[in-house]
Amino acid sequence: MLNRKWLRVSYAYGFQNTSLSDWLVLHASSDSGGNGNLSLTEFSKDNIPEYTILSHKWGAEEITFKDLTDGTSKDKTGYSKIQFCGGQARRDGLQYFWVNTCYIDKSNAYRDATKCYVYLPDVSFPRSDSASRSNAFRRGWTLQELIAPAAIDFFSREGELLGNKVSLEQDICEIIGIPATALRGSLLSGFSVTKRMSWTEFRKTTYKEDKAYSLLGIFDVYIPLIYVVLHGLGGIGKTQLSIVYTKRHKDNYSAIFWLNIKDEDSLKQSFAKLAKQISREHPSAIRVSNLETNQNLDEVVESIKSWLSLPNNTRWLMIYDNYDNPKLPGNTDLIAVDIRKFLPESYQGSILITTRSLEVRIGRSIQI
Incomplete structure (x- = not known):
């Protein structure tokens, strides 16, 4: 069920x-x-x-x-x-x-x-x-x-x-x-x-x-939320819920992208995989298709963010999974991730974030 x-x-x-x-x-x-x-x-x-x-x-x-x-x-x-x-x-x-x-x-x-x-x-x-x-x-x-x-x-x-x-x-x-x-x-x-x-x-x-x-x-106004955060204990099913949602509502989006944000290296590697997915599913994305994904990963990240912000590129869904070590005031962990550097700058798609942290306050937070 x-x-x-x-x-x-x-x-x-x-x-x-x-x-x-x-x-x-x-x-x-x-x-x-x-x-x-x-x-x-x-x-x-x-x-x-x-x-x-x-x-x-x-x-x-x-x-x-x-x-x-x-x-x-x-x-x-x-x-x-x-x-x-x-x-x-x-x-x-x-x-x-x-x-x-x-x-x-x-x-x-x-x-x-x-x-x-x-x-x-x-x-x-x-x-x-x-x-x-x-x-x-x-x-x-x-x-x-x-x-x-x-x-x-x-x-x-x-x-x-x-x-x-x-x-x-x-x-x-x-x-x-x-x-x-x-x-x-x-x-x-x-x-x-x-x-x-x-x-x-x-x-x-x-x-x-x-x-x-x-x-x-x-x-009588409809305004969809851009950012939604699912937070809860590990193993409670946040990722599984996200999978169920994407399977059920995949036709509502032009593209659905998954990113592993457990640390910055994993996140950048996810962007590299995204570049290959975009090249395969959207061959007209010349800037992304020409990227050398095994070279400068920072350039890959910025190129994909720019591609997502193109005027006609709408209705995409980005899922940032496992954001459990957020860079926040008081977190002295040197490998904590600042998600803001990796978010698209446009407001023409939707963002879903899964995390164990109650301190992630981007958009609307929902406890699982």
Whole structure:
């Protein structure tokens, strides 16, 4: 079965220009709300079943694909809301649900959901004035998640129903500062840019860049991320996930190039192999074809970077694998690699980096 974590990468970070090609969703069995098990099920975009989607705040112990497959998910505090969502979906007559806090333009996923559950872990039942002070209403993503779905139910930390989008309309509009017509599904293009921007004031996001990304659905803009970093412990499957992704989405790219960046010598040798690959697959690349790859490797690197920056040379994907010894402040290792010297200077392709280091902060970082 395809790894759910990787699907989050492909959908959330713009490596493909289509909206949703394949979905991996959680299946709620008859006793998922109690002590039952949850299973992962994959669907093609033409065969997506009715599902519910969870709007929630990303916490410190979220459940990952690995947690579900190795049976450790129930040991994390984040499992309680997964369990709640499965149980509530079953009570609503739905077999499938989707939990994903990293999707950049969530509007389609939320719009197409049969229901959306808004989980408020800082609000107790019965409902009190604390609901209006919930952190959920100050999240950067909240606007997309409240505007897009037709049916929304709000739940307390105990999993008790607080109300729905209709019954709480006045309260919601007052709390987040948007007109009722927007909440009811009016086209957002009918509101001025200034007005829509005012809705986003004082909102908080986990990552600084998310403040900008969360605006995409509000302003109907698509901006693919250029850089994505997969980081995690050695042997956890970062390279394998990258292989799965390239096999599945190879038709979305003009070329896919792999580089071993465990040290500078390995990286330069990878560029030399790239020159041969480019000469073979793109014989019109005269500058690259004429390179003596066994001579000046620095010249090889610069020539390939220049070739990738040509005006009509777009939609390529560069994968920098095993960047485990990055040159960063505090790293005194003389053989640490400065990846910036080896990145293309243009912004017409995509970069994927795998690393064990949490300190690599180029573009969007995703923990595996």
